[in-house]
Amino acid sequence: MGVIGVLTAGGDCPGLNAVVRGVVARAVERDAEVVGIRNGWEGLMEGSTMPLDRDSVRGILGRGGTLLGTSRMDPYVHGQGLSSCTSTIQRNGIDRLIVIGGDGTLRSALQLAQEGLPVIGVPKTIDNDIIGTDMTFGFDTAVQVATDAIDRLTTTAESHNRVIVVEVMGRTKGWIATYAGIAGGADAILIPEFEYDIDEVIATIRKRHRRGQHYSIVVVAEGVVPPPGYDPPKKKTDAFGFERLGGVGYQIAAAIEDMTTFESRVTVLGHIQRGGSPTAYDRVLATRFGVTAADFALDGLTEVMVALRGTAMVAVPLEEATSGIRGVDEDTYATATTFFG
Ligand code: F6P
Numbered sequence: 001m002g003v004i005g006v007l008t009a010g011g012d013c014p015g016l017n018a019v020v021r022g023v024v025a026r027a028v029e030r031d032a033e034v035v036g037i038r039n040g041w042e043g044l045m046e047g048s049t050m051p052l053d054r055d056s057v058r059g060i061l062g063r064g065g066t067l068l069g070t071s072r073m074d075p076y077v078h079g080q081g082l083s084s085c086t087s088t089i090q091r092n093g094i095d096r097l098i099v100i101g102g103d104g105t106l107r108s109a110l111q112l113a114q115e116g117l118p119v120i121g122v123p124k125t126i127d128n129d130i131i132g133t134d135m136t137f138g139f140d141t142a143v144q145v146a147t148d149a150i151d152r153l154t155t156t157a158e159s160h161n162r163v164i165v166v167e168v169m170g171r172t173k174g175w176i177a178t179y180a181g182i183a184g185g186a187d188a189i190l191i192p193e194f195e196y197d198i199d200e201v202i203a204t205i206r207k208r209h210r211r212g213q214h215y216s217i218v219v220v221a222e223g224v225v226p227p228p229g230y231d232p233p234k235k236k237t238d239a240f241g242f243e244r245l246g247g248v249g250y251q252i253a254a255a256i257e258d259m260t261t262f263e264s265r266v267t268v269l270g271h272i273q274r275g276g277s278p279t280a281y282d283r284v285l286a287t288r289f290g291v292t293a294a295d296f297a298l299d300g301l302t303e304v305m306v307a308l309r310g311t312a313m314v315a316v317p318l319e320e321a322t323s324g325i326r327g328v329d330e331d332t333y334a335t336a337t338t339f340f341g
Helices: 016-028 041-046 086-092 102-113 138-159 175-184 198-210 248-260 282-299 329-337
Strands: 003-008 031-037 051-054 096-101 119-123 163-168 189-190 217-221 262-266 304-309 313-319
Touching: 003 041, 003 086, 003 198, 003 282, 003 313, 016 031, 016 086, 016 096, 041 086, 041 163, 096 102, 096 189, 096 282, 119 282, 138 163, 138 175, 138 217, 138 262, 138 282, 163 175, 163 248, 163 313, 175 189, 175 329, 189 198, 189 329, 217 248, 248 262, 282 304, 282 313
Parallel strands: 003 031, 003 096, 096 119, 119 304, 163 217, 163 262, 189 217
Antiparallel strands: 031 051, 304 313
């Protein structure tokens, strides 16, 4: 009936294994074969694959990470596109590919599809910033981790009369910060989509002090700029040239402490938001994405991404899904700001 290749690329994300399990289970049900490609595009370019049958995906539904491995290698940055992948594709008889990844990965998936390989994308990122889908899998887990952290940091901030700046992931968009900030009752939330004024943040914190609340929680997305007069964290890149973020919370806390003299501490949550077991919501969403991706692939669709719209699984053109990055809308952010201070 056909051979589906499946790969996971870019940063890992809770629910990746659930997607792969979903792909394999539906493919097996429809008498198709699945070949797992190891370490993202790297495995497709360098011929590293593993057979996937129903037994090989047992016991992984609730496990974090990805049994296939992942990397930030890219066939269009580190190779010549489809021609760099053809020997692996031909050797394994792969006639359609399911690509589980974020915006960069999905852009390469689109290019491969345009070169003639049937490709289905699955939107993966804890950042929840992919166009065309109401939600990506992994986001709910990251929000839950960040909310738990905010709850814990609130009680210690209150006990010590401190300001605590909680820095969460979100390269260019502040979905995790906004949702976890709302869920955790943050006193200020700073995200890249909306310019912030440090004087307003400080006025909010001072107002709380005047009211007798001598502690505050400020949630910041890692992608925000530091306050004027404070240097941004040193830029570092990984082996693939991907910029590493993290650390802007320290500049924000320094500005708050300098301007108020209130003791200000920082917690950078980092990869704890990406590792570990997916929430029940993410397990279900990832499973639905995987099963639907297998159906789309076996039904002969290509150049589309599986997406959640309302409660339905739909096909969205990869061209549309990769046309930009989806940011937090004004209404959602206004819900958060209602509770500032
Ligand atoms: O894109 C998802 C993401 O989790 C970002 O929020 C974060 O900046 C990035 O990945 C970190 O990636 P890495 O672990 O490769 O540094």
